Every structure is written in structure tokens, then in C-alpha cells.
Amino acid sequence: MTITAGIVGGTGYTGVELLRLLAGHPQVALQVITSRAQAGVPVSTIYPNLRGHIDLAFSEPDTEALAACDVVFFATPNGTAMEMAPALIDRGVRVIDLGADFRIRDLSVWSDWYGMAHSCPALAAEAVYGLPEQGRDAIRRARLVANPGCYPTAVQLGFLPLLEAGLVDTGQLVADAKSGASGAGRQPRQHTLLCEAGENFHAYGASGHRHLPEIRQGLEAAAGHPVGLTFVPHLIPMIRGIHATLYGRLLDPSVDLQAVYAARFADEPFVDVLPPGSHPETRSVRGSNMVRIAVHRPEGGDMALVLAVEDNLVKGAAGQALQNLNLMFGLPETLGLQGIAVLP
Template structure:
């Protein structure tokens, strides 16, 4: 059995991670930390886990965490980079669901996250945890940077086009929408029911902190520069991301359906839908699946890609468990085969 610890188990990502790991047949949860809720049973904060998890929150203890096989960080940005070096020295492997290790250029990271990086050596070692691109590197990693929610949907939606050089990379557009859980559990005015309900708006249009992460992944897939316009939106639902992606084809005769079916044929968590489909966020709710459909509007030269995911699962906790499975040589789908909840 794999022993696991979670640092920061009280947010939406943390509880989703708890839900998945509590049902994982090869994982024993040993430590769940929260300074605010220390001493409280997990089921008192999250009653959906009652009868499934008999643990209490505790103060972060490097010795207890370092004794685990794997430690997940579901914490605000800046926390993992302070604790990860000591845990790795003790022999634990680390999966950070935050942004501390996602961006390789630490000057760019500091620009977007407003702080100086504390452990550049580990940042250089970290493997970006998108299995569909870095599966073999993840297997041997000591530290995995779990991708962000928007970056997962956008990259998976565009990778087949970029890897094959099928599109003009100078002007790609990613128009993405997310449910309110993507903003976290801390109260914020824009996610209050009276603010978010019956409302729909863009944000971060002049620059969003996921932009450099997405661009980094797309440039890697394309093997060169990528011009990207990324605009996120908040929609009045709890969970789910819908990304609508636009790129101009070099050859309008490109068989997009075949391209995507071939690229993702062996990917357990990417579902390429039949021609003419329009994926819905409700079809992935609670699951680790990304569903993708491709179109060529009016038979023109524009590739239109639609991608949906659950931002808390494939966009966060589920992908972290997928990465853990790879790191410990378990079946990649273990603990992640639940059927999406509908309606």
C-alpha cells in the first residue's frame, strides 16, 4: 500500500483529493493537515466522507509527512516550494497541485505570482504532470507539478494540431469558461450566489496567470513560438470547464477527426466524440475524463476544438491521482474509473 499525506485538505481541491484517495484500493491516507481545522475530524468539515475516512486534521509536521510515500500539496501558491525540499530529502515524493513548479522560467513565474521562488533547484527538476505529454518522465519523478485546470483543457484540445504542424501558430485563441469552484473555497465577492448567479462574465482578459503555463506547454508541443490569446470566463455553475479553441489550418483538407482519434487512441482519460458532437460539462462531472469534439465551420480553414473537463478532477485532484499511479507503477486508471454524475 502507498501511504499518502495531504497538506491543505480543506479547500475544494483538497476534499476532491480526499474523496478520490479514500476510495483508492492501493492508498492509505496517513496525514491531512490544516492549521485552522487541526483536531477536527475530516467528516465534521466534509460530511460526504463520513464512514469513508476516519482521520482528523492536524498541524503540518514535516516528520509525519516525510514518512509518507507521497505528499500532495493542495495549498495556496508559495507553500509547496517552502516544504517540498525537506520532504523530498526524507524520501517522500511530492505532487504539487498549486503553481509553484509549473513554469520553468522563474523570472516569469515571479512576475505572475508576485514572489521570489525559494527553491530553483527543485523547480528545474520538477516534471510537468500532463500524462498525455510526459507520461514516461512522470514515472521517475520525485516532484510533479500538477497542471492547472484551464491549462489542462486548453493544452489537450490543441496538442494534436501543434504536434503535427497542422495550424498557423501565430494566432491561436482559447476562449474558456469555468464554474465557480475554480476560484477556491475562500469567500470572495464575485463568487457569492447573488453575484455569480444569473450572470456570466469574462475576467483576466488583459492577462491571466495561467497564460504563461498554457503558452509554455503549447510551445513545447509546437517546437517553437505560439501566439496565444486566452480569455477565461466565470459561469454560474459549481464545477466544469468548457474550452472553445480556434486555430487556422495550413491545409483545409486536414482530416481533424482522424487526427484527434489517432493521437488519443490509447489515452484512457481523453474521449474524442463522434463527428458533429458538442461536448457538455455535465457529461464529465465527478470524472477524470476530458471529452473533445472537432469541427471545421462552414467547411473553411478554421479548426474549432471543443473540450470539457471537471476542473476539480482532471483539472486538479484526479490528474494528481493519475500522476501518483504513474509514479508508483500502478495501473494509470486505478481509483479513477467512476462514471460521471448526470444529471
């Protein structure tokens, strides 16, 4: 089986990472890659690492061309997918949105955080949240998958075992997360310039960040009730990677956290629970679809401390999108995603 694929918005960091992964997928044939700004320009001119692997040129977005594909990925600014996806889905195309248009179920909350009205509430209600470790069966049946954000992936996977088993006080969860500069996208911004970001470290969005309602929604689904979450993201001076340090107060400090995490993720191909006492490093997942997790109980107290690392462009975006494609089309979940992390 060959799956024909199109990408809307192929010039950003997430889009090019998706191109890199799809070029190595044995059962996917890329047909369309759109970019209004770069229409007519060969992909390899913008991204020379793809020379010899992708021979397509960027093209203007065209519904007819995209509708000829089996699946279309949206790697676009928020607000784009919700305008284009309905026409494609009506013609039998399956859609994976790497943006935020379909991630949040409560559209009034979505509008508050993204500053616009949602244009297709019916599809938003149908969309399946694409975190395979939490919703694999629903993803297999989906016409529309909302690919999770980068921070939400690391934070949710780190907390899932604690919440599913009812092991922590869900009113006082804390997520302290750091991301490399590629998480801000490819568009020039002063705070990601080398002279601004280099030799520097700072928090942002401490009073409220767009990923907060998405994370909270996923954690509440795992817990089965509302949760209290403090989420603080930080920018660190590196290109790729997310490190999430998560805190939850244990209801029973005698619980064997290592055993809980090892059992929960035993059959997950892209979650690696490290041995006791480990401290995962972002470089250990660079370029791979793996999340590495370590659990601690400092000084034998009642605090569960979870450390989770991922590549924000792979498991936090394009790799997870490819994982979802495999599920949607009945392929082995790991197909095209077996690459080993790049180190150093």
C-alpha cells in the same frame, strides 16, 4: 503494495476532492491531512460526505509526520509547496504539487505572475510537469510533479494534436474558456457569492491571466517553437466544469481533423474524442477524470474549432494528481479513477 499518503491543505475544494478520490483508491492509505485552521477537527465534520470513509482528523503541518509518507500532495496556496517540499524530497518522499509553484520553468516569468521570489530554483528545474498525455515517461521517474492547472489541462489537450502535427498557424491561437465557481477556491470572494454569480456571466483576466504562461509553455513544447496565444477565461454560474472553445487557422484545410484527433488520443484512457458533429457538455464529465473533445471545421473553411470539457476539480486538479501518483508508483494509470460522471 500499499502507498502511504499525506495531504497538506485538505480543507479546500481541491483538497476534499483529493480526499474523496484517495478514499476509494485500493492501494493508498491516508496517514496525514493538515490544516492549521481546522487542526483537531475530524474530516467528516467539515465534509460529511466522507463520514465512514475517512476517520482522520486534520492536524498541524508537521515535517516528521509527513516524511513518514511515501507521497505527499500539496493542495495549498501558491508559495507553500516550495517552502516545504525540499525537506520532504531530501528524505525520500515523492511530492505532487497541485498549486503553481513548480509549473513554470522560467522563474523570472513565475515571479512576475505570482508576485514573489522562488525559494528553491534547483527543485523547480527538476520538477516534471504532470500532464500524462504529454509526459508520461518523465512522470514515472519523477520525485516532484507539478500538477497542471485546470484551464491549462483543457486548453493544452485540445490543441496538442494540431500543434504536434504542425497543422495550424501557431501565431494566432485563441482559447475562449469558461469555468464554474469552484475554480476560484473555497475562500469567500464577492464575485463567487450566489447573488453575484447567479444569473450572470462574465470574462475576467482578459488582459492577462496567471494560467497564460503555463498554457503557452505547454503549447510551445508541443509545437517546438514559440506560439501566439490569446486566452480569455470566463466565470459561469455553475459549481463544476470547464468548457474550452479553441480556434486555430489550418495551414491545409483539407486535413481530416477527426482522424487526427482519433489517432492521437486512441490509447489515452481519459480523453474521449466524440463523433463528428458532436458538442460536448460539462455535465457529461462531472465528477469524472475524463476530458471529452469534439472537432469542427465551420462551413468547410480553414478554421479548426475544438471543443473540450472537463471537471475542473477532477481532471483539472485532484483526478490528474491521482493519475500522476499511479504513474509514479508503477500502478495501472486508471486505478481509483474509473468512476462514471454524475448526471443529472
